[in-house]
Amino acid sequence: MIRLAIIGAGLMGEDHARIAARDLPGAQVQVICDMDRSRAQSVADATGAADISSEPEAVVSRSDVDAVIVASPDFTHAPLSKACIAAGKPVLCEKPLSQSSAECLEVIEAEQNSGKQHVMLGFMRRYDQSYIEMRQALSDGALGRALMMHNFHRNVETPAADFTGAMAITNSAPHEFDVVRHVLGTEFVSVTAHQPRRSDARVAPVVMVLETADGQLVTIEINNNAAYGYDVRAELVGEAGSIAMNNVAYTRTDMKLASSTRYDADWRGRYHEAYVRQNRDFLRFVETGAFPAIASDCWDGYCAAIVAEAGAKALATGQKQPVTLIPKPEFYAARKGVAA
Template identity: 40%
Template sequence: MSDQDLRVGLIGAGMMGSDHARRIHERVSGARLVAVGDPDADRARAAVEGIPGARAETDPIGVIGASDVDAVVIASPGPVHEPLLLAAVERGIPVLCEKPLTPDSKSSLRVVQAEADRGRKLVQVGFMRRFDPEFLDLKALLDDSELGEPLLLHCAHRNAAHPPGFTTNMLINDSVVHEFDTTRWLLGDELTAVSVRQQGLVRSDDAGIPQIVTIETARGVLVDVEIFVHCRFGYQVRCEAVCEHGTATVGGDTGMRTHTAGRWGGQVTADFRPRFRAAFDAEFQRWAHAAREGGIDGASAWDGYAAAAACEAGVQAQETGQRAEISLAARPGIYD
């Protein structure tokens, strides 16, 4: 560990990786970017451009093993996460890994077991809603039982448009995965089953058709999620908690509102980056502080595994039209 700043290696120089490179350099105190690893040399060089002292490499594993790297951010595609995470755990350095932890529950459980064998939590999963001011307010309200016990959650997750190649399974694995984690975090409860229905159709390969995902929790709270990734008007993430003595809603449109010519209006954010910029910044800042002490401050590898298991049940429910139960392995003691 450096005596001064936390020296961070970044794996992946795509859209998220490049965004995180600027974030570490410009908005995270006590940390500095020293290396970006991406098999695409041009992308790696573009990510470090204008960041003094940061180098571009084409070997991500080499970045993890570098002597001048104290901690690692992983923003590469999910299918390559497992070997990167295992390398970081073996070396004993903290990791902030963008979701998914890994693409399936079996490989996620291998990461959990490797971390448990080492005896301390090193892997943090990038579920940034846990750092969003509005969601933090809702979490505090529910924890304090200000409105009594939660009975239902109503959620909406909307994107203006989905990219080419986006599949119906990705609605679960890439989008509703956030609601799976948010539900577990807000309620402090494990998920037990998932059901999926599609608007107007029994089954469809069109990812632009809205779907309703119903989540059941161990304590009996029901959660419904509208997932609509081609709504055309912008990006929205909303959550309403219905409790014994009232309701609370987060995720309403923010920003300036105008009243003119007999009409009023405002703006809807275009995508997730402006909506959750403050949450990403807070997540990275708190992770950097924790990583200097050799740990994490956010969603754990176990949380990533639980989300992966929920996603598998969600995809099964999509494909069969039937309720699918979520099965989890025994939780290692370091996650209690």
């Protein structure tokens, strides 16, 4: 039985705990950690966790914890990932690894120095069936050469009143940055970013155009005040055809001379199955030491941070910005997992 510590008992932490308790045979929620102990206790009661804590660093080093899921605020992700590396514990860290590419490099250095991969990053869209089929269609040659990939990512409203266009790039868009790299199998080399003008004070959508090293164009729209629902779509256009993601709706209502489908309020329903697949892959990683073939790692976290930094600068300056990565370390090309 793999004993898991969940750090963070907010929406994401609670979801991870529930998935571990309900959908991961062979896993046991050992401890829920949150600065709000009442919140931690509530999640522990709902998931059968044996203990709660408000000290994340102490939880990482506990002898009764085999692996860690980090779902605490973004600024804690890199320090806690480094703590897990130092403790020799596999960790599934929610995105982003860090919003700072320099801090991502610190985690990369710590992981390389350990000699093994410990950090699996929670870019769960790689496990979504739509993106899996897009990637397969491209690798099978059915679409011919990829030319463009169009993406939009819409939320009902911003999580905070002071949410900005730059925050849309650094907080929301990394999911697109990662999954597009994964589907196309290439890196971004430049980005431009633009915003239309709204009639009110709410943050307007951000639209980015990115170029890849293989000569494809990628468009990404991030609209955090879309109002009508949570909606993520993508279309991959090749020389021989295209493949597009449909809205996931399990039912349709027909009444009063009209037909309608519903949207989710947020990402949890839309990507539940992707989270389950991801977390099962993490459990196999913990059990076997073999890093999952399609999972994101620290290198992918660094790449997303670099693109986000360039995108934010492009939005601020109104000018195209280069996306410049360090050479990919052989360590990540070889996928050196934690020994079982």
